[in-house]
Amino acid sequence: MINSKRLWDNLITLGEIGKQETGGITRLGFTEEEKEALRFVRILMEKAGLKVREDAVGNIIGRKEGTNPDAPTVLMGSHIDSVINGGIFDGNLGILAGIEVLQTMNEQNISTKHPLEVYAFRDEEGCRFGFSSFGSRSAAGIVRQENFDYKDKDGLTIREVLKNNGLNPEEYKQAARKPEEIKAYLELHPEQGKVLECKNLSVGIVTGIASSLRLKVTIIGSTDHAGATPMELRKDSLTAAAEIILIIEKEASNTEDAVGTVGRIEAFPGGVNIIPGKVEFTIDLRDLSAEVGKELEDRIMKQAIEVCKKRGVEIEFEELQRVPPAPCDPEIISMMEKGCQGIDIPVFKLPSGAGHDAMQIINICPIGMIFVRSKDGISHHPDEWSSYEDCSKGAELLYETVLKLAIKEKVNNLAAL
Numbered sequence: 001m002i003n004s005k006r007l008w009d010n011l012i013t014l015g016e017i018g019k020q021e022t023g024g025i026t027r028l029g030f031t032e033e034e035k036e037a038l039r040f041v042r043i044l045m046e047k048a049g050l051k052v053r054e055d056a057v058g059n060i061i062g063r064k065e066g067t068n069p070d071a072p073t074v075l076m077g078s079h080i081d082s083v084i085n086g087g088i089f090d091g092n093l094g095i096l097a098g099i100e101v102l103q104t105m106n107e108q109n110i111s112t113k114h115p116l117e118v119y120a121f122r123d124e125e126g127c128r129f130g131f132s133s134f135g136s137r138s139a140a141g142i143v144r145q146e147n148f149d150y151k152d153k154d155g156l157t158i159r160e161v162l163k164n165n166g167l168n169p170e171e172y173k174q175a176a177r178k179p180e181e182i183k184a185y186l187e188l189h190p191e192q193g194k195v196l197e198c199k200n201l202s203v204g205i206v207t208g209i210a211s212s213l214r215l216k217v218t219i220i221g222s223t224d225h226a227g228a229t230p231m232e233l234r235k236d237s238l239t240a241a242a243e244i245i246l247i248i249e250k251e252a253s254n255t256e257d258a259v260g261t262v263g264r265i266e267a268f269p270g271g272v273n274i275i276p277g278k279v280e281f282t283i284d285l286r287d288l289s290a291e292v293g294k295e296l297e298d299r300i301m302k303q304a305i306e307v308c309k310k311r312g313v314e315i316e317f318e319e320l321q322r323v324p325p326a327p328c329d330p331e332i333i334s335m336m337e338k339g340c341q342g343i344d345i346p347v348f349k350l351p352s353g354a355g356h357d358a359m360q361i362i363n364i365c366p367i368g369m370i371f372v373r374s375k376d377g378i379s380h381h382p383d384e385w386s387s388y389e390d391c392s393k394g395a396e397l398l399y400e401t402v403l404k405l406a407i408k409e410k411v412n413n414l415a416a417l
């Protein structure tokens with residue numbers, strides 16, 4: 001059993017770092033607040049008996065050796081940064097639960113065949129440079145030179161900021177882990193939605209992280225006088241957009257696991273008495289399966305083109321972002337299911353609509369994720385909350401999963417070491 005009180009106390013203490021007057025925390029990537037939080041995490045890792053190091057891009061890693069030093073390492077972790085005015089659980093929970101698991105193992109003299117490491121990843125939210133998951137992308141070996149030219153609002157590049165943090169940006173490739181040296185990655189995270197709360201469950205097993213497609217759509221009609229133009233002579237780009245938005249809603253609703261959102265729309269020129277000649281809006285589509293997601297996208301595009309043809313307006317699509325889905329490993333999911341039975345909590349599985357560090361780490365190893373119930377589904381907000389009991393149960397399940405995945409050694413083997 002993990003020490004629930006210690007985990008909770010650490011969450012509350014870490015939640016003070018970067019605290020604002022609003023009660024939320026602001027701890028952006030490579031700021032003093034993020035560094036202070038990392039110093040706290042480093043102390044906890046050392047107290048837990050871990051060997052601590054900082055990699056080439058500033059991620060902090062605590063390691064517990066396995067009985068077989070050549071066996072690939074099982075990773076845990078999450079991110080240390082926050083959004084502007086965010087909550088105290090997002091990211092922090094995964095790091096602190098990972099440390100708690102390893103501290104408990106050390107206290108109980110439990111060894112595993114595989115080495116274990118817990119990561120505190122930097123700048124996952126991407127609020128500072130508009131580039132998400134810098135730390136975990138680096139560990140996964142998928143950052144590129146040009147990413148280091150991204151600037152924050154003060155014009156500082158990632159490259160400059162790394163230098164100011166005492167890091168050498170030219171050495172970033174050293175942060176990349178070799179796939180053959182890593183067995184798996186586990187991340188505990190608040191759900192950031194209402195599914196677990198609606199089901200009245202503390203914890204859920206994540207089936208995968210949904211793909212994310214972001215499109216910008218432009219519809220060009222005709223800008224005409226709202227009074228002088230009869231209905232049948234109009235080429236109203238906004239009514240075309242309205243029809244398309246309802247198609248997105250219908251098609252996403254009829255596709256299991258999929259979600260579709262139009263979060264931003266603007267009509268031009270934007271006058272009360274002018275028929276909008278141009279509309280721009282965004283589409284955000286997510287699905288757990290690349291194939292199903294592509295079919296959904298194709299169905300929406302086909303119907304959108306038909307709508308525009310019928311209405312005599314033009315439509316253009318611009319792809320802003322396309323991230324493939326990251327399915328969780330079936331073997332890890334089954335270990336988690338057994339883990340749930342072991343600690344007497346119901347097995348419930350759900351997809352993740354939001355992105356996480358695991359989405360990057362899947363490039364080097366299989367991943368598994370556990371969600372903890374979020375009160376009212378609130379996240380990225382000072383009111384973000386997961387209860388003491390729920391955090392504790394999530395960490396217990398992480399512990400159970402780690403013992404299976406990293407292969408717990410029999411106690412009588414320890415004497416032989």
Ligand SMILES: [Zn+2]
Pocket residue numbers: 079090091124189356
């Ligand atoms: Zn997060």
